[in-house]
Amino acid sequence: MAPLPQLEELRQVAARHGVTPTDEDLEAVRDFLSVLLPAFAELEQLVPPGTPPAAFFLPEEGP
Amino acid sequence: MSLARLAAALRAGELSPREAVAQQLARIEEVDGDVNAYVAVRAEEAVAEAEALERAGPGGALWGVPVAVKDMIDVAGTPTTAGSRILAGNVPREDSAVVGRLRKAGAVVVGKLNTHEFAYGALTTSPHFGPARNPWALDRICGGSSGGSGAAIAAGLAAGTLGTDTAGSIRIPACFCGATGLRPSTGRVSNRGVVPVAWSFDTVGPIAATAEDCALLLGVVAGHDPEDPSTVDSPVPPYAEQLAGGVRGLRIGIVDELVEQAESPIGAAVEEALGELRALGAELVHVEVPLLRHAGTIQQAMQFQEATTAHMPWLRTRLPDYADDVRARLLVGLFLPSTLYVTGQQARRIAFEEMRRVFGRVDLLAAPTMPVLPPRIGEETVEVGGREVPYRLALIPFNSPWSLVGSPVVSVPCGFVEGLPVGLALVGPRLGEATVLRAAHAFQTATDWHERRPAPASSTAAPAGRP
Numbered sequence: 001m002a003p004l005p006q007l008e009e010l011r012q013v014a015a016r017h018g019v020t021p022t023d024e025d026l027e028a029v030r031d032f033l034s035v036l037l038p039a040f041a042e043l044e045q046l047v048p049p050g051t052p053p054a055a056f057f058l059p060e061e062g063p
Numbered sequence: 064m065s066l067a068r069l070a071a072a073l074r075a076g077e078l079s080p081r082e083a084v085a086q087q088l089a090r091i092e093e094v095d096g097d098v099n100a101y102v103a104v105r106a107e108e109a110v111a112e113a114e115a116l117e118r119a120g121p122g123g124a125l126w127g128v129p130v131a132v133k134d135m136i137d138v139a140g141t142p143t144t145a146g147s148r149i150l151a152g153n154v155p156r157e158d159s160a161v162v163g164r165l166r167k168a169g170a171v172v173v174g175k176l177n178t179h180e181f182a183y184g185a186l187t188t189s190p191h192f193g194p195a196r197n198p199w200a201l202d203r204i205c206g207g208s209s210g211g212s213g214a215a216i217a218a219g220l221a222a223g224t225l226g227t228d229t230a231g232s233i234r235i236p237a238c239f240c241g242a243t244g245l246r247p248s249t250g251r252v253s254n255r256g257v258v259p260v261a262w263s264f265d266t267v268g269p270i271a272a273t274a275e276d277c278a279l280l281l282g283v284v285a286g287h288d289p290e291d292p293s294t295v296d297s298p299v300p301p302y303a304e305q306l307a308g309g310v311r312g313l314r315i316g317i318v319d320e321l322v323e324q325a326e327s328p329i330g331a332a333v334e335e336a337l338g339e340l341r342a343l344g345a346e347l348v349h350v351e352v353p354l355l356r357h358a359g360t361i362q363q364a365m366q367f368q369e370a371t372t373a374h375m376p377w378l379r380t381r382l383p384d385y386a387d388d389v390r391a392r393l394l395v396g397l398f399l400p401s402t403l404y405v406t407g408q409q410a411r412r413i414a415f416e417e418m419r420r421v422f423g424r425v426d427l428l429a430a431p432t433m434p435v436l437p438p439r440i441g442e443e444t445v446e447v448g449g450r451e452v453p454y455r456l457a458l459i460p461f462n463s464p465w466s467l468v469g470s471p472v473v474s475v476p477c478g479f480v481e482g483l484p485v486g487l488a489l490v491g492p493r494l495g496e497a498t499v500l501r502a503a504h505a506f507q508t509a510t511d512w513h514e515r516r517p518a519p520a521s522s523t524a525a526p527a528g529r530p
Contacts, residue, residue, distance in 0.1 A: 010398060017397050018379045021390075025382075028391035033398065035456075036367075039360040040399075044406055046357060046413075053408030054415060056263050 004034055066128060066222040066276035073127040080113040080127025084171050087129035091220050097201060100214040102134050102192045104174040105141055112171050123169030124283055130165060131221040133209050134175040135182050137256035138162050145258045146178040146189045148384045149377050159256025161225055161267050161284040168283040176211030180389045182227055182260045183370060184208060185235050185458055190386050194440050197239060198517045199483050203437040206236035212270040213240035217517060223271040223280050229260040230362060231462030233268045237474040238432035238486030243513055244270040245277040248493045249469035250295040253288035261369035264466050273513050274503035278302035300497045306504040311344030316425035319349050321461055325434035332478030332485045333431045343505050350425060352464060353417040359459035361414060362467045364407030371396025411467060418468045422492040427502055432474040432486030433461055471496045473503045476512040
């Protein structure tokens, strides 16, 4: 997982989506990402390569 | 009066639908100024609908029963705002599938209930509609996102309600308000005509006074909807008829990790409740739930991007109109790689298989619904285990593990701490609502926590009163 992005990087990504957040918005996003990115990096280590993904809508049987 | 008792009284002719609706509207008029559970009251429409029901004569399990739905759920002709400014002028032409089923059963929808904006948060402190206040202590939140539903039940402002739950939004307000709330299995209830949060986790479900009331409501709204691909095509059991089986012989797995993480008086109340279930004949065992610690992360790996996708048009054109917290959460999804979504789905499959194994050993799991008491309005952190943590992070380990695998969960009141309600969560295997409700009903047959109601509007928590 990439390191915590700078405001300018976030602004450019948002612009590519046609979204124009304020600096305050992007600071709030960075606060979230500072918690989320390390957890997501850990998650990537948890999943064995080749594991098939769950279906989007879960099947009827089990667990 | 519980929904079940009110429905029986209406069928017996002890009161008419018009009287039931008029009494409900009068109660709303009297109390909701303090509580703010409702964002819209359909007074004229509800009276007219009650009159029409009377002309047609008795029919349907909920004939003449006044109910209310979260303002994420479409009712034809009444705005669905989702607690937002963005949807202020959104007036649906058609009922949602669940409201259609409520009407077919004879229920009268008296209004729309307050919610965290777009159901994307657990506070229900809308900057657009004002906070829904906890009837047990008006300076505290009632949880969320279905906060208005929980508050309405606690304050006697509806006989039954529907909320929605993506990551705890039925269970949390039910717990904080001393109500009974059921998150059904994902796919058990149609989401057609409901504003989405994250499609693969969303479900509609009841919040009411008792497990019996929840069983009646679920029996009405559950079932396959050919127009909603998320619903499962599986027969709907007669939940209300199956309540009486008790818990004798049921094997209930205590999720020790969560009991220990909760604030100690809450953990103690839950352990006492489990003792009650043992006395009723359940076998209690201790279990470890694999991936419990990671469940929140796994859910978030998908939920952020599903929610952001649902909101893309408005993120481009109406960004300043969101509340600050919701705007930040929705923006996060723009910055996460698509590979993370697939990683989340891979981990979800593993969690699903692990949980299948757990439910091969036990019939139900038990844990605290929430680790803390409802915070005061405006407080953003809570103390858990001597550590100050953001409220939004404290709730995740107690709710996401069950949302992630699409399991049904009921929260039942199981005690009071500092005059505020505490909830016991009973979790079942997928489509195991009947067992979950049966255990909850057995517990409520032996206890009276669910019968306690708050004293009239108070700004501080007071000892639990009797009805």
